[in-house]
Amino acid sequence: xxxxTFQSDARQRYQTSKRGQTVHVDGQSHSxxxxxxxxxxxxxxxxxxxIRGVADGDNIHLHINGRACAVLRIxxxxxxxxxxxxxxxxxxxxxxxxxxxxxxxxxxxVKAGDALLVIESMKLQMTIEAPQSGKLVDLPFAAGQTFQRxxxxxxxxxxxxxx
Amino acid sequence: MSRIVSKVDTSxxxxxxxxxxxxxxxxxxxxxxxxxxxxxxxxxxxxLQKQNKLTVQERLALLLDPGTPFLELxxxxxxxxxxxxxHGAGQVSxxxxxxxxxxIIHADDPSIKGGAWYPLSVKKIIRTLDIAIENRxxxxxxxxxxxxxLPLQSDLFPDRYTAGRIFRNQCTLSKMGVPQIAVVLGHxxxxxxxxxxxxxxxxxxxGNGGVFLGGPPLVKAATGEVVSAxxxxxxxxxxxxxxxxxxxxxxxxxxxxxxxxxxxxTSPVVKQTIDRIExxxxxxxxxxxxxxxxxxxxxxxxxREIIARIVDGSHFHEYQPGYxxxxxxxxxxxxGCKVGILANNGVLFNDSSLKAAHFMRLCDRDRxxxxxxxxxxxxxxxxxxxxxxxxxxxxxxxxxxxxxSVPKFTVIVGSSFGAGNYGMCGRAxxxxxxWMWPQSEIAVMGAEQAANTLADVKIRQLQRHGEQLTEAQIxxxxxxxxxxxxxxxxxxxxxxxxxDDGILDPVDTRNALGMAIVSSLNAPFGEMGYGVLxx
Numbered sequence: 129x130x131x132x133t134f135q136s137d138a139r140q141r142y143q144t145s146k147r148g149q150t151v152h153v154d155g156q157s158h159s160x161x162x163x164x165x166x167x168x169x170x171x172x173x174x175x176x177x178x179i180r181g182v183a184d185g186d187n188i189h190l191h192i193n194g195r196a197c198a199v200l201r202i203x204x205x206x207x208x209x210x211x212x213x214x215x216x217x218x219x220x221x222x223x224x225x226x227x228x229x230x231x232x233x234x235x236x237x238v239k240a241g242d243a244l245l246v247i248e249s250m251k252l253q254m255t256i257e258a259p260q261s262g263k264l265v266d267l268p269f270a271a272g273q274t275f276q277r278x279x280x281x282x283x284x285x286x287x288x289x290x291x
Numbered sequence: 292m293s294r295i296v297s298k299v300d301t302s303x304x305x306x307x308x309x310x311x312x313x314x315x316x317x318x319x320x321x322x323x324x325x326x327x328x329x330x331x332x333x334x335x336x337x338x339l340q341k342q343n344k345l346t347v348q349e350r351l352a353l354l355l356d357p358g359t360p361f362l363e364l365x366x367x368x369x370x371x372x373x374x375x376x377x378h379g380a381g382q383v384s385x386x387x388x389x390x391x392x393x394x395i396i397h398a399d400d401p402s403i404k405g406g407a408w409y410p411l412s413v414k415k416i417i418r419t420l421d422i423a424i425e426n427r428x429x430x431x432x433x434x435x436x437x438x439x440x441l442p443l444q445s446d447l448f449p450d451r452y453t454a455g456r457i458f459r460n461q462c463t464l465s466k467m468g469v470p471q472i473a474v475v476l477g478h479x480x481x482x483x484x485x486x487x488x489x490x491x492x493x494x495x496x497x498g499n500g501g502v503f504l505g506g507p508p509l510v511k512a513a514t515g516e517v518v519s520a521x522x523x524x525x526x527x528x529x530x531x532x533x534x535x536x537x538x539x540x541x542x543x544x545x546x547x548x549x550x551x552x553x554x555x556x557t558s559p560v561v562k563q564t565i566d567r568i569e570x571x572x573x574x575x576x577x578x579x580x581x582x583x584x585x586x587x588x589x590x591x592x593x594x595r596e597i598i599a600r601i602v603d604g605s606h607f608h609e610y611q612p613g614y615x616x617x618x619x620x621x622x623x624x625x626x627g628c629k630v631g632i633l634a635n636n637g638v639l640f641n642d643s644s645l646k647a648a649h650f651m652r653l654c655d656r657d658r659x660x661x662x663x664x665x666x667x668x669x670x671x672x673x674x675x676x677x678x679x680x681x682x683x684x685x686x687x688x689x690x691x692x693x694x695x696s697v698p699k700f701t702v703i704v705g706s707s708f709g710a711g712n713y714g715m716c717g718r719a720x721x722x723x724x725x726w727m728w729p730q731s732e733i734a735v736m737g738a739e740q741a742a743n744t745l746a747d748v749k750i751r752q753l754q755r756h757g758e759q760l761t762e763a764q765i766x767x768x769x770x771x772x773x774x775x776x777x778x779x780x781x782x783x784x785x786x787x788x789x790x791d792d793g794i795l796d797p798v799d800t801r802n803a804l805g806m807a808i809v810s811s812l813n814a815p816f817g818e819m820g821y822g823v824l825x826x
Contacts (some may be wrong), residue, residue, distance in 0.1 A: 201293065223640075223671060253591065
């Protein structure tokens with residue numbers, strides 16, 4: 129059995145699942161007959177209707193009674209992907225390492241996600257990004273200096289929005 | 292499962308620079324493969340023609356189904372040994388299709404040193420037959436070898452994994468019920484004579500084919516008997532008098548036609564059933580892989596971008612996307628086959644090791660084959676991590692990985708250093724196949740780290756005797772270590788020694804994996820069971 133969540137406009141979500149020749153939409157069951165990979169027959173408001181559907185990634189294009197529409201399939205796992213959980217405008221070291229170089233000088237304005245400095249640890253280099261938009265006030269470690277895990281590598285202060 | 296959203300900017304300068312650099316490396320790979328397959332001194336080609344013999348490539352074209360793929364394995368074996376001109380270790384090995392079924396080929400290359408077996412040739416034949424055993428792939432032997440390369444006999448004859456193993460593997464295959472067909476196209480002398488004798492079926496070409504324990508010169512030396520090769524062990528004698536061979540062929544095309552017809556008489560295997568649907572090409576162009584791999588090995592890249600250019604429709608269901616983020620785990624399909632993918636997005640920490648172990652057990656329980664994409668510089672080191680039990684958690688990952696009974700496949704797409712190689716199913720861990728990308732590196736540790744470690748040991752040794760080293764002396768210790776580590780970490784060195792099954796053009800990764808996964812389904816999955824995890 130496969131279950132999908134669809135969204136045809138911003139407010140409505142539909143939960144559908146297919147078991148054998150029956151499709152359940154939000155708890156209601158409808159019988160379907162598969163004609164080929166892309167088309168099937170079902171009852172819509174009491175009328176036997178042929179529906180064609182073609183998937184393009186997460187978009188599914190449907191063709192019903194001469195009308196075409198697109199519905200978006202929602203990936204239920206995407207929302208649980210890692211989200212940046214920085215705090216207080218500082219970027220902390222994910223692991224011990226050494227600073228390779230600064231990409232931005234203190235005092236500059238930066239946007240959230242801008243690369244601030246390059247560090248190296250365990251034979252791998254990685255860039256440390258700005259936790260938020262604002263002014264870069266401090267890069268506490270110079271190139272060549274080592275740091276421990278959790279050390280603050282950069283501080284960004286949100287700039288006051290002009291009143 | 293939904294499509295991976297790529298964040299790669301294909302118009303950026305960085306992408307273009309990476310693309311340019313990888314294109315050059317890939318061109319170099321194809322040049323070297325072409326050289327290994329086709330570049331031969333004219334006198335060797337003339338000699339084959341005079342003998343009415345075909346090249347290995349021509350033989351394969353006659354043997355395999357027209358228009359079907361041939362997945363060559365270890366095509367650059369021995370490229371750094373024996374002066375570099377024993378191309379492919381004098382052997383062609385690979386998976387091809389006959390009558391719609393996968394077979395594995397072992398072919399001696401008579402255009403290289405008369406098809407003589409060097410130590411690495413023997414290693415390649417054993418690996419070919421190991422693949423046949425592990426995946427229950429029928430074997431076609433195309434025999435045309437001068438015999439063992441005598442000056443190196445001590446490296447190819449006596450040990451457990453030297454020449455005798457070839458014949459041991461043939462017997463093992465037969466006991467397992469895996470068909471073997473030998474086509475005798477040249478002389479099979481001494482040990483080599485056992486290849487047709489231990490095969491289920493054998494075809495021998497009139498005139499060129501010969502099978503004897505001792506060739507005419509040895510017979511003369513041993514007993515004084517003077518006899519021609521044809522009378523001693525030719526096609527006529529063996530198919531009408533001794534019964535050592537089954538079918539006599541008039542020439543090579545005739546022999547290949549007979550071999551194909553024999554294979555049609557063997558019973559097809561029933562493949563293992565796994566979750567498999569219609570295949571779909573990746574949504575993102577695999578060629579973009581060239582632009583994603585940084586020119587500097589030390590620079591990291593998001594493995595999801597690699598996965599998106601290998602799997603069906605670029606669809607990926609990520610497992611624990613927010614935990615242990617330095618390893619990416621999830622489900623996808625390759626050639627329609629459901630697989631579990633583990634890919635490194637940084638160093639392995641405690642949480643990433645535990646996540647990997649848990650994910651592998653899920654796949655094993657559901658009979659889902661595993662694909663490892665290695666870009667691993669190791670497990671995290673340092674006091675804090677040892678206190679958290681990084682060694683213990685790494686051990687859980689390794690123990691679980693070895694316990695898995697589903698087929699495992701590994702592609703080294705970047706680094707493969709230290710214990711990370713173990714956890715991510717390195718060569719020693721019985722994956723069904725292992726490939727490298729052209730720019731990848733493999734070693735027990737990085738060259739810099741090795742040089743520093745050895746210099747450090749030397750400095751402390753001398754300090755105990757009250758001596759001090761100058762900067763120049765330290766550099767003198769470091770430099771040779773650095774150079775030898777760099778040379779031996781190279782993918783071409785690895786493939787020369789057959790630590791892998793070949794170097795892949797990144798765009799071919801999907802098809803190599805697809806063919807390997809489908810081939811692996813010939814063999815039943817093993818019994819499930821795990822060792823003790825240190826919890």
